[in-house]
Amino acid sequence: MARLSYREALNQAMSEEMERDPNVFLMGEEVGHYQGAYKVSQGMLQKFGEKRVIDTPICEAGFVGVGVGAAMVGLRPIIELMTFNFSLVAIDQIINNAAKVRQMSGGQFKVPMVIRGAGGAAHQLGAQHSQSLESFYSYVPGLKVVMPATPADAKGLLKTAIRDDDPVVFIEGELLYGIQGEVPDGEYTIPLRQGDVKREGTDCTVVAWSKMVHLALTAAEQLQKDNISIEVIDPRTIKPLDEELILQSVRKTHRCVVVEEGWPFASVGAEIAHRVQRGAFDDLDAPVEVVASLDVPMPYALDLEELVVPTAAKVVSAVKRALYQE
């Protein structure tokens, strides 16, 4: 096992897939000469050349649309968005073209593309640069949505996403690029719809993905001091969702808290809460809690930002509510 950063793991995934398949290419703003806005594509231009590591102007609708057209005729584009906030100006290409071409054509065309980039709040980036948009994309039939939390998951899932024949929205944690973790040596992939138990526990299930996994693990340490044992389930893929893994855990712990960075209304957390009550109603000893960001645009000031986003303290509190200890 090598110890790699999340960004190095992503870089390895793309480089390995580009080595094995000439139809795979990387396109986006600053991916080449600048070496990536977050340095995820560092060294790739030197390795693969300008033909396959392609800098674009700032025109997300343009180059995401280019990815869709190229995928329809047999290429496997990796389209990097500097952040998913900018996906909003390309959302017509993603929702109306990428997600629908296969069905509209009666199965004649497929769109094997990955749309990847940073998502979620970072530090004090304000209202337009701090959004978690997974609920937008997982809402849409035809898309798959993947959100890895660790370097190992990032590499294995990105390789799977690149080989997948459907459009995959691959949202990376903006604050996760620098985290380190053990990554298996050699070739490996992780199937979509396969969640992961990030920490075993007995008293309450906490479902979290991407950066929120780390928040849940921090909360777990704090709760352990009060002799509360939580099980952290990371679905890793939002759509398709490994519902069974979540339900198995809830059937064991009888309680469930969902932690998400997005807004609470019509959210992925709300969907998971619905599925837990539907699939494990008789096993639940308390209502399902959802810890989400507050339903407001992100403020800039540090103390206000901390008020809005989920924190370990909020997770601890939600778990204690689920245990009727608060």
Next chain:
Amino acid sequence: MNDIRDEAAVRVERELLLDLYRQMLLIRRVEEAAAKAYAQGKIGGFLHLGIGQESVCVGAIAAARATDYVVATYREHGHFIAKGGSAKEVLAELYGKSTGASRGLGGSMHLFSSERRFLGGYGIVGGHVPLATGCAFAAKYRDEDDVTLCFFGEGSVPQGALHEGFSLAGLWKLPIVFICENNQYSMGTPLYRTLAVADVTECAAGYAMARDRFGGEDVLRVRERVAEAIDRARKTKQPTLIEVLTYRFRGHSMSDPATYRTKEEVEKWRQRDPVPLARARLVGELGASEDQLASLEAHVKAEVQEAARFAEASPAAEPDSVFKYVYADPSIDPRKL
């Protein structure tokens, strides 16, 4: 000698125009049959007819090779047929049948044919332009010399996505020909109320594209001028923006009585209707016989009648198809997501 050579040239042109006339007439008759079926309640949804504009798709696609790609809008019955699609597939799709071009899942606005490299009809105005640019990108990436033809109406010219597609095509020198079918109205609004310039091709300069602009009443002219642009794209990878001046005689869709224009205006454009103009030229200077044309027209009529019968008699769209084509991944059933 001169007489003999001229005769041979006339024969070649006659054969070519006969074929283009047949295609235009077939498209027109298919759309008339569609309008009739729509009025009878046999087909639903939106129905956008291109009656009057047939010379643009027929002439342009006649200039392309079978391996070239075509991407079109929601007014694309003609483009689909010009690219080799059948009247049966169009009408069956409009009837929502499993035998339709897109198995009844697409409808009038979303005809597709992967085997003919017809990449579809799209319903978001201008939203297909970056996609077409991507198709051209793929051909260049693979060092193939296939060209992409991207059709759109003048109503999509103010749309942002179109300019992003243009910009990347010009920047990366992609083998694509952008063909603006200026049918004078974006739904009910004339061009002078939607664009600051009267000539759509003026924007080509900002994207280092070649440009051309001409009337679409002569299908042979359309073919010839588009052929120049295709040749340029294939050999030099320079994209071209073409504006073809044309007219739709029907409303924007079946629900539009087109009261925003005068009878005089429509009558003026009727004099430039490409279908009777092609016929007149065939009978006139190209020396086709009335019998020959009557036979061709009878064949077209029979083909459309047969297509309508086929569409009516075809099996309904399959219920399972609703779930089958959402994802390419066979492990995914949308009922269990």
